[in-house]
Amino acid sequence: VTRHPASLADLWDDLATVGLLGAERRPVPVPPSGPVASLVAQRARTDPGEAVLDQVAALVAGRRAGIRPGAVAAPLEPPPADPRPVRPAAAGRRLALLLEAWPELVDEWLARLVAAGYRLAPDDAVALLARTRAEPQRRQAVVAACGPLAVWLVELFPGELSPRGRRQPAAPAPAVTPGTAPAAAPGVEPPADLAADLPPDLAALVHLPGDVLADALAAGVTSGRFQARHRPLLLRLLQQAPFASLEPVAAALARAGTNAHTMGLALSLADFAATRCQMIQELLP
Amino acid sequence: VEEGSAATGVTSTTGATGATGATGDDHAAAPRWSVVEVLALAPDAAVAGAARRVAVPAEWSGLGCDAGAVWGLFHGSGAEPYQVGVDLTGPVALCTCPSRKRPCKHAVALLLLWSAEHVATGGHAPAPLGTWLVARARRDPAAPPEAAREADPEPPEPALTPTRRRTGRRADDTHGPAPGPPGPGDQRAAERAARVAAGLLELDRWLADSVRGGLTAPALADRAAWELVAARLVDAQAGSLANRVLRVAELVGASVAWHEQVLAELGVLHLLAEAGRRLPSLPDDLADAVRQALGFTVRQATVLDTPPETDRWIVAGRSDTLEDRIVVRRLWLRGAETRAWALVLSFAAWGQSLPDRVAPGAVMHGDLHRYPGRRELRCLVGRVLDPPALLSPPVAPGAPSQAPGVPPAATSLAGACDEVGAALAEVPWLERWPVVVYAAPTLVRGRWVLTDHTGSLPLTGPPSLVPTLVAVSGGAPVRITAEWTAGGLVPLAVFGPDGVGVDVGPRGGFDDRRRGVRA
Numbered sequence: 001v002t003r004h005p006a007s008l009a010d011l012w013d014d015l016a017t018v019g020l021l022g023a024e025r026r027p028v029p030v031p032p033s034g035p036v037a038s039l040v041a042q043r044a045r046t047d048p049g050e051a052v053l054d055q056v057a058a059l060v061a062g063r064r065a066g067i068r069p070g071a072v073a074a075p076l077e078p079p080p081a082d083p084r085p086v087r088p089a090a091a092g093r094r095l096a097l098l099l100e101a102w103p104e105l106v107d108e109w110l111a112r113l114v115a116a117g118y119r120l121a122p123d124d125a126v127a128l129l130a131r132t133r134a135e136p137q138r139r140q141a142v143v144a145a146c147g148p149l150a151v152w153l154v155e156l157f158p159g160e161l162s163p164r165g166r167r168q169p170a171a172p173a174p175a176v177t178p179g180t181a182p183a184a185a186p187g188v189e190p191p192a193d194l195a196a197d198l199p200p201d202l203a204a205l206v207h208l209p210g211d212v213l214a215d216a217l218a219a220g221v222t223s224g225r226f227q228a229r230h231r232p233l234l235l236r237l238l239q240q241a242p243f244a245s246l247e248p249v250a251a252a253l254a255r256a257g258t259n260a261h262t263m264g265l266a267l268s269l270a271d272f273a274a275t276r277c278q279m280i281q282e283l284l285p
Numbered sequence: 286v287e288e289g290s291a292a293t294g295v296t297s298t299t300g301a302t303g304a305t306g307a308t309g310d311d312h313a314a315a316p317r318w319s320v321v322e323v324l325a326l327a328p329d330a331a332v333a334g335a336a337r338r339v340a341v342p343a344e345w346s347g348l349g350c351d352a353g354a355v356w357g358l359f360h361g362s363g364a365e366p367y368q369v370g371v372d373l374t375g376p377v378a379l380c381t382c383p384s385r386k387r388p389c390k391h392a393v394a395l396l397l398l399w400s401a402e403h404v405a406t407g408g409h410a411p412a413p414l415g416t417w418l419v420a421r422a423r424r425d426p427a428a429p430p431e432a433a434r435e436a437d438p439e440p441p442e443p444a445l446t447p448t449r450r451r452t453g454r455r456a457d458d459t460h461g462p463a464p465g466p467p468g469p470g471d472q473r474a475a476e477r478a479a480r481v482a483a484g485l486l487e488l489d490r491w492l493a494d495s496v497r498g499g500l501t502a503p504a505l506a507d508r509a510a511w512e513l514v515a516a517r518l519v520d521a522q523a524g525s526l527a528n529r530v531l532r533v534a535e536l537v538g539a540s541v542a543w544h545e546q547v548l549a550e551l552g553v554l555h556l557l558a559e560a561g562r563r564l565p566s567l568p569d570d571l572a573d574a575v576r577q578a579l580g581f582t583v584r585q586a587t588v589l590d591t592p593p594e595t596d597r598w599i600v601a602g603r604s605d606t607l608e609d610r611i612v613v614r615r616l617w618l619r620g621a622e623t624r625a626w627a628l629v630l631s632f633a634a635w636g637q638s639l640p641d642r643v644a645p646g647a648v649m650h651g652d653l654h655r656y657p658g659r660r661e662l663r664c665l666v667g668r669v670l671d672p673p674a675l676l677s678p679p680v681a682p683g684a685p686s687q688a689p690g691v692p693p694a695a696t697s698l699a700g701a702c703d704e705v706g707a708a709l710a711e712v713p714w715l716e717r718w719p720v721v722v723y724a725a726p727t728l729v730r731g732r733w734v735l736t737d738h739t740g741s742l743p744l745t746g747p748p749s750l751v752p753t754l755v756a757v758s759g760g761a762p763v764r765i766t767a768e769w770t771a772g773g774l775v776p777l778a779v780f781g782p783d784g785v786g787v788d789v790g791p792r793g794g795f796d797d798r799r800r801g802v803r804a
Contacts, residue, residue: 019548068699075761264337264341
């Protein structure tokens with residue numbers, strides 16, 4: 001039986017049914033009088049498939065052009081306020097660089113951020129919460145840096161941001177006072193076990209004056225004492241090095257990198273030292 | 286390589302063939318670039334840093350160079366070394382590593398070694414690499430940039446980069462193997478029109494058959510059937526329409542209401558097929574819009590000859606989508622003075638990357654040239670008076686932090702509907718339209734929407750876009766750039782209360798499937 005829908009909404013339902021089952025099995029509906037009926041009346045179609053397509057095209061074009069908003073929706077409950085300022089823009093760009101090039105420095109970056117009284121920018125927060133779903137220790141530091149936004153986001157996006165593994169109740173965000181590190185956050189100084197991993201002769205270098213350390217590293221690289229296989233140890237040494245040493249170390253290693261055999265290691269270490277130096281400067285309280 | 290070596294100098298005087306090169310100066314060493322120049326080619330700081338770490342001669346073999354290229358094998362952790370080559374005239378890099386970033390760290394490292402004189406002139410490029418370098422070198426070096434652009438199959442430089450380094454070439458915008466523009470002769474144009482018309486007639490018959498048989502017919506569940514239809518459209522030189530057919534195929538079975546979505550899109554295809562067969566009777570601007578939707582190409586020179594639209598163009602948002610193994614980047618710009626919208630496209634082959642260097646809110650002062658067509662937004666970048674600030678890493682301690690961007694003008698959700706509706710009333714087959722709204726994200730029965738005092742509109746796109754949007758908003762109204770699509774608004778950028786824009790647009794790939802399309 002040919003249907004005569006009373007409205008365009010009913011017409012769409014009828015067309016959808018015909019489209020699903022096939023115009024060979026269901027009669028083509030007759031559109032209600034109006035613009036769609038006027039348009040399709042201009043085409044004398046004998047093929048039911050073409051007749052359906054004419055109506056669909058006219059109706060879809062009209063519905064899309066007539067787009068209107070739906071009902072006003074209730075807003076979300078906002079997250080509790082965090083009094084800390086958002087980290088400086090340069091520190092945000094540094095974080096992006098660390099995540100790609102020097103992930104070894106991310107923990108220290110987070111600790112320094114919190115200690116300096118900053119909080120993560122919201123987009124950093126999402127990225128770091130997503131990356132640390134299976135890293136409970138690092139996640140603690142991320143949550144401290146996020147502040148109350150972390151709990152709010154995890155409740156809204158459990159599938160994307162909640163911790164993996166054993167289901168745990170969402171812990172309240174630690175209370176934060178600008179300028180102080182929350183108890184949950186690691187200290188500003190890198191963990192002591194980094195130094196413990198260093199051979200005694202390298203560990204002894206850490207506390208040398210900056211220019212002496214720089215000369216020692218450059219000489220070690222140039223002479224071949226330090227080679228590519230020592231890179232992890234040397235990076236740990238540079239993670240331990242005092243801030244004042246980093247700039248001379250970076251400069252000395254960059255100079256040492258002109259030799260074909262030492263270039264890769266020297267430039268890599270120089271970049272690490274320079275990056276850490278700049279990272280610390282960007283996150284001074 | 287042997288064949289090409291005579292023409293390109295890939296084989297050097299010290300190479301196994303002992304040839305000295307047929308082009309005389311092929312083997313002359315190109316002036317080496319400085320480290321700064323090399324590192325400027327890196328798509329981001331991470332690549333620059335990583336390149337320094339792998340620029341170790343001991344990890345390379347087969348290093349060589351000539352006047353136009355550098356090549357070598359990098360011995361990484363894999364069983365096979367990566368073949369790395371750089372055509373210095375582009376510069377364009379090729380590397381067999383899986384990195385999506387181009388140039389990758391290996392290519393930059395190779396240039397660092399070359400820059401530091403660790404690459405001797407001469408040597409052989411290994412076969413596949415050599416073939417690629419030969420193919421690139423075969424381009425007529427005397428050809429003007431315009432001709433090179435037309436012939437160059439390489440993906441273009443990113444949008445808003447009006448000149449390519451060293452060559453001064455403007456960003457390309459050709460899209461894969463798109464059919465060439467109509468030839469100068471009327472006969473050729475007529476032949477093409479006939480081919481397109483025949484293809485559209487065939488498409489329309491297939492559409493009618495599909496609706497007559499019903500959308501649950503087994504044939505429609507087979508993607509091969511859709512691919513066959515698309516292939517016929519490519520043969521008919523309607524490549525854009527072919528891609529659209531494949532996008533509809535992705536909807537089949539993808540959601541509970543897929544048959545309604547597919548039926549709606551079949552209706553739009555029918556509309557385009559009808560319009561395409563009536564081109565001579567349509568108004569010029571509408572006919573141009575139909576041609577664009579079908580896949581007719583327009584010469585860039587023709588576009589650049591149009592009157593420029595000069596403004597301070599604000600980067601409103603970005604979207605990357607994967608279309609037939611090509612990543613298409615849409616950069617939406619909005620005129621600060623005119624409030625006109627513009628779209629700058631760039632492309633990369635799947636597996637290669639488009640550097641993401643322009644932040645939402647960045648401003649380019651310059652000229653855009655618009656493609657022909659009613660409601661056409663696509664433009665080419667012309668004269669740049671003041672380039673946009675690039676997203677760059679902090680370069681030095683104490684360097685000024687990035688200035689907050691300039692958020693584009695926003696409207697209410699009802700206002701956005703008015704804008705979208707007006708565009709669709711004139712060009713009903715539009716698949717997307719940009720809007721900037723001032724609204725808050727919220728949840729309605731488990732679905733994310735944007736809401737304000739005028740109502741709400743659903744969000745769509747990859748689910749990964751929403752958390753950052755919500756985080757930046759904090760649940761409060763913010764300025765958001767989005768693409769209207771039939772399924773809802775795809776968020777592209779969000780501007781926080783401080784005016785800083787955050788790019789949240791789709792990154793391309795297989796997760797980027799539109800969902801919830803509605804008629």
